[in-house]
Amino acid sequence: xxxVLCVKQVPDTSDIKWTENNTIQRxxxxxxxxxxxxxxxxxxxxxxxxxxDVTITALTMGPKQAEGMLRKLLAVxxxxxxxxxxxxxxxxxxxxxxxxxxxxINSKFPDYDLIVCGQFAIDGDTAQTGPSIANFLDxxxxxxxxxxxxxxxxxxxVLREIDDCIERVKVKLPALICVLQGDFEPSRAxxxxxxxxxxxxxxxxxxxxxxxxxEDAGLKGSPTYVNKAFRAPQKDVECVYTDSCTELADxxxxxxxxxx
Amino acid sequence: MSKGILIxxxxxxxxxxxxxxxxxxNKAVELAExxxxxxxxxxxxxxxxxxxxFKEAFQKSGFDKVFYVVDERFGAYSTDLFAKAAIQAVKxxxxxxxxxxxxxxxxxxxxxxxxxxxxxxxxxxxxxxxxDNGKLAATRPxxxxxxxxxxxxKNLPQMATVxxxxxxxxxxxxxxxxxxxxxxxxxxxxxxxTEILEQTKKFVSEINxxxxxxxxxxxxxxxxxxxxxxxxxxxxxxxGGTVGxxxxxxxxxxxxxxxxxxxxxxxxxxxxxxxxxxxxALQHTIGMKNSAKIIGINTDKNAPIFDICDYGMVxxxxxxxxxxxxxxxxx
Numbered sequence: 001x002x003x004v005l006c007v008k009q010v011p012d013t014s015d016i017k018w019t020e021n022n023t024i025q026r027x028x029x030x031x032x033x034x035x036x037x038x039x040x041x042x043x044x045x046x047x048x049x050x051x052x053d054v055t056i057t058a059l060t061m062g063p064k065q066a067e068g069m070l071r072k073l074l075a076v077x078x079x080x081x082x083x084x085x086x087x088x089x090x091x092x093x094x095x096x097x098x099x100x101x102x103x104x105i106n107s108k109f110p111d112y113d114l115i116v117c118g119q120f121a122i123d124g125d126t127a128q129t130g131p132s133i134a135n136f137l138d139x140x141x142x143x144x145x146x147x148x149x150x151x152x153x154x155x156x157x158v159l160r161e162i163d164d165c166i167e168r169v170k171v172k173l174p175a176l177i178c179v180l181q182g183d184f185e186p187s188r189a190x191x192x193x194x195x196x197x198x199x200x201x202x203x204x205x206x207x208x209x210x211x212x213x214x215e216d217a218g219l220k221g222s223p224t225y226v227n228k229a230f231r232a233p234q235k236d237v238e239c240v241y242t243d244s245c246t247e248l249a250d251x252x253x254x255x256x257x258x259x260x
Numbered sequence: 261m262s263k264g265i266l267i268x269x270x271x272x273x274x275x276x277x278x279x280x281x282x283x284x285x286n287k288a289v290e291l292a293e294x295x296x297x298x299x300x301x302x303x304x305x306x307x308x309x310x311x312x313x314f315k316e317a318f319q320k321s322g323f324d325k326v327f328y329v330v331d332e333r334f335g336a337y338s339t340d341l342f343a344k345a346a347i348q349a350v351k352x353x354x355x356x357x358x359x360x361x362x363x364x365x366x367x368x369x370x371x372x373x374x375x376x377x378x379x380x381x382x383x384x385x386x387x388x389x390x391x392d393n394g395k396l397a398a399t400r401p402x403x404x405x406x407x408x409x410x411x412x413x414k415n416l417p418q419m420a421t422v423x424x425x426x427x428x429x430x431x432x433x434x435x436x437x438x439x440x441x442x443x444x445x446x447x448x449x450x451x452x453x454t455e456i457l458e459q460t461k462k463f464v465s466e467i468n469x470x471x472x473x474x475x476x477x478x479x480x481x482x483x484x485x486x487x488x489x490x491x492x493x494x495x496x497x498x499x500g501g502t503v504g505x506x507x508x509x510x511x512x513x514x515x516x517x518x519x520x521x522x523x524x525x526x527x528x529x530x531x532x533x534x535x536x537x538x539x540x541a542l543q544h545t546i547g548m549k550n551s552a553k554i555i556g557i558n559t560d561k562n563a564p565i566f567d568i569c570d571y572g573m574v575x576x577x578x579x580x581x582x583x584x585x586x587x588x589x590x591x
Contacts (some may be wrong), residue, residue, distance in 0.1 A: 013404030013543065035511075040535060092550040094371065095380055124402055125523055126383035131339075131371035141339055142455040143368045157457065162364040165273065168458040175453070181510075181517050223415040224380030232408050232542055239556070239569040245580060248555070249587035251571040255553035257475055257499045257588075 001051065001113045001151060001173075003044050004105055005058045005078065006133070007037040008065045010123040018231065021221050034068050036118030038186055040179040043148050044116050045077050045187055050153055055079045056256065057109065061089055061101060067202055074197035075189035082108065086206035091219030094124075098132025106137065115176040119144060131155070134176040140169050143178040174242040262298035262394065263385040264325075265291060266355035266417065268346070269302045269318075269521055270365050270492075271272050275338070277314055280361030280424040282321045287388060287427045288359060289322040289434055294390035299324035301355065301435075302393065305334045315440065322434035327353055327441050337365050340453055343372040355417045357396050361386075362421040370421050380413035381418045384548075394421065405523045405546030423527045425471060470519060474531045475501030476551075478521055481508040482537020482542070482558060482577060489514050491581045492536060504528065506544045522547040536577040540565025557581075 012030040019025050041058075048054040058073040061084040069079035077219055084104050092100060105112060115137075117130035127143070133140035146161040149168070150200050158177060160167040171177075189197070215221060242248055265288040270278040281302070288300045302323050304311070308330040318326050329345050342365075350358065350373060358373075360364040360366040362384050374381035375545060386408075387399035388462045396418040413419070477496040483489055489503065496503045505515035505524055521528055533551035538544060540556070540563055548554070549568050556569040557577045566572045573580060 011403065013406065016403060016406050058371065062461060094383075095375060095378070098371075098375060115527045120524055121406060122524065124383075126381075127367045128371040128374075128381060128383055131368065132375045135343075135375040138576045141368075141372075142454060143339075144364055164462055166462065167456050168456045170457055170550065172453045183513075222380070223378070223380060224411050224413045227397060227410045227412045229402075229407055230411045232406055232546065237568060237570055239276065239566045239572045240576065241566075241572045242571065243575070245573075245583040245587045248573050248580070248584055249591060251555060252532065252534070252584075253553065254591060255570070257501075 001047070001054045002109065003047070003054065003056045003108055003116060004115045005041055005044055005056055006043070006061045006101060006115060006117045006130070007058055007069065007073065008034045008118075008121050009062050009069050009166060010034045010069055010121055011062060018022055031065065031069070031138065034118055034121045035071070036120050036122070036125075036159055036179070036181060038118045039182045039184075040114070040118045041073060041076070041078070042184050042186060043145075043180060047148055048077065048149060057082065059084065059101070059104070061085070061092075061097060071197045072189070073174075075193040075198050076187050077193065078097065080095050081200065081202050083204045084210070085201055085204050086217075088207045088214050089218050092217060093222035093224045094126050094128040094220040095223055096217055097129050098136055099221065100210060100212060101129070102133045103135070103212050104137030104205055107209060107211050108205065113154070113173045115139075115174075116179050117176065117178050119178045119180045128178055130178040137176070139174050139176055140171050141176045141178070142169050145177045145179045146182065147176075167243075262295040263354055263356040264299040264301050265295070265357040265359065266301045266303055266350065266353055268358065268360040268366065268369070269304045270361055270363060271304065271306060271310070271334075275310060275434070277426070278319055278361055279429065282317070282429040283424065283427040283466045284359045284361065284422060285321045285323060285457050286430040286434070289356070289389060289526060290431075291390050291396075295356070295394060298356065298559055301325040301327060301353065303346065303349055303353065304328040307332060307335045311440075315438070320433035320435050321430065322436055323438050323441050324436055325441060327443050329443050329445055331447060336456065338452065338454055338456075339372065340369055341447070341450060342369055343376070344450055345445045345447060346373050347376045348580055349443050350417065352443055358417040360417045360419070360421045362423040364420055372418065374419045376466060377417065379409075379415040379417060379419055382411045382413070385420045385422050386426055387421070388420060401546050402521060405542040414481045425527050425529055468530050469502050470504055470521065470526050473502040473528070475499045475534075476504045476521070476528060476530045476532070476548075477501055477536065478504035478506065478538060478548070479509050479514065479536050479577075480506035480538030481512065483514060484537070484578075485508060486514065488537070488578065491578065494585060495534070495581055500584060501530075501532070506541075507539045536581070537570070538565055538566065539563045
């Protein structure tokens, strides 16, 4: 089974600093692998351990620096990695991103069986790119996947967790799945893995490798654009502090707690 | 006159129209006034026997037109089938704007529709407005909730998803002389590629009622361990409320992702939100700052949570909550 794992490098949103003009200070902002993609990666590593002939190709679209993240995935257990990087990809919204990744997969990995994404990315949190890739490739998708159960006869069985129920879903491959947060410890790199990752050649594909025209990609190929960006407004209240639990209990009561 | 605002009307697995539909219609009625009274419309994919049951709800929620497609198979959601039907229906209706609730189903379906229609989709909007030129301005949090971005779309329909509880349903009925229009779509040649082998309803105790709770007692990193969350549970039980958690608490394994409040969790607006050991990262506060009243308990007097609190107590929740329970007992 050939798996393409789509990952994203995101800014560490827990550590954002502001400039005087209320814009995000980009310098010094740490980049990390999107936490949900770590779970996606773990679920395919488990598949690889369980079944023979599973290969994992990690794919990301981003700046050249994203190569570092790909090398880490190689050290932990991905077989190959590719970087989609081109100035013409810059400024892509989810539609253009989905189109670019789908085109790259079609042209470079046409014999894929499974595409795996994280359910959300913590920077944009749109949960859209996965389904968008699936639509461009005209393959089925299963979102909110909690666990991959079984792979047999070109079908994958997964557990899907949605609002009020858990579904066991069987999907015919090729397909795309979006993986939720799981309960596992992330795997660690082995010494051999690290050595292999250092030596690995990571191909960088640009727009010509995808077969897209410049107007299909990046900002030009994006139907949406940011009209303005501003710092989230703060709630304007004055906090009344207390150091007495009795007063706090009164406050709770007056806020609607303890209604008889 | 504009071509109108279309709202995807999700039917839940329990066969009722999802409440987010009426939150969206209330907002759409307001937006439609700025669009020279363009029609507010619904799209329903529904089992044949159900449509009549829903008519009254649409007539009193501001809908001018309800387009519906019937098929026996619409009783259970599947991406392929619903996308195939919805894409064809939306092409026929040809709306200016399309709004979808950011539920599990909405988030699964919306990007398939927008991609197929080669248009943009702005996810999880917290504000919608119409600009002077008639364009939809969709505002959403980004960068972990710290930055707000207003996004426009070049193509039609301009699509957006909105989480439940972000907008309020109308306080009073908005009566309309609603027209119901049956659409036909071609589902021949549809072969299911996914199959639901088994569906297990979560036990009621496992379903969080964050959405409907009047009181939420939430914990963050400062609640440290299982005993910490047990304390929150006791306080919540005492107040007739329910327990919520920050992303950090979920990542530490203290709480289930189901009860996570914040940008990657749920948006809530209870009457009272008690934040214990939560520092107040915007990622979290974006999901709860619209609570009517907020009380914070934190050891750090400079924690940003206090910026949005009505009442605050500086100290260790492990010491405060037991005393608070005693004090509440005497009430």
